[in-house]
Amino acid sequence: MKYGFVMAYGDARAAAELAALAEAHGWDGIFVWESIWGIDAWAMLAAAAMTTERIRLGTMLTPLPRRKPWDVAGQTSTVDNLSNGRVTLAVGLGVAGEQRFWLFEDDPGRKVRAELMDESLAMLQHLWRDEPFEFSGKHYRSTKVADLMPPAPPPPVHQPRLPTWVVGAWPRPKSMRRAALQDGWLPNYIVPAGEKPGEWTPELLAEGVAWIRKERAAHGLTMDGYDVVAEGVTTADDSAAADVVRPWAAAGATWWIDADWSSMDATAVRAAAERRLTAGPPRID
16 A cells, blocks of 8 residues: 655745655655646646655646647656656546636537547657557547657656556446456546435445456556556554554555645645644654
8 A cells, every 4th residue: 555645735845845844754645736726736746856766756647638748748757757766647527517617618529538548648648658569530630740959858767657646437337447447447426316415435435446457457457567456544643543544455545645636725724734644654664
């Protein structure tokens, strides 16, 4: 089990300082929120790369259909090289409907965002290599050019691609298959039609993990190196914090991400983050 922490709000300086604090107290990763209009997440992670040597650095999460895949490839490759191979890219379709996420454009709808997601994931596999390529999709294309000027960015240290975690809506097969064929599952629970609303539980996570294992096997893939992410909140002064994590680990989670979204006040977030990080991760072993 590995342990990550989400910095809910703050600037690049705060990210650099909190990442160093997280590494010093045994956390395995620190993640930042990628906004539509706000402090640049990849500048924050670049700053964090300069103050750390071990922990993984990533977003929680990147709304991939709203980004150009070549921009994402350049940013992630830059930070991965700067950190000597420590970037994890977490992606989702983006939030639908909420006005604060659609200030500058109209939501094209889930179907189009899913198409953009699939094409972006496919295109990133090429963009993360230092070689020209051709790509022809419904939304994106690339013409093969032998000599680029300026040259393509250096490929990521981590090959053949950056570890990519994808939101999968359980129990929707198409959404789950997208996550199963990448490097990690970020669960989202969609209550089946006709059923009463319910909470996301370790039992449901276990069902999703079993589905992913079967799907990967059908494509000749194992679960070796595949991540399953559980997210929640534990507190610095909770002696039983590990008890919160233990059932998720038993259900198949490989990462626990501490994420407290209760405040977006920079001062409050910073103080709470310092307390939580200093207390160390809620280890179950």
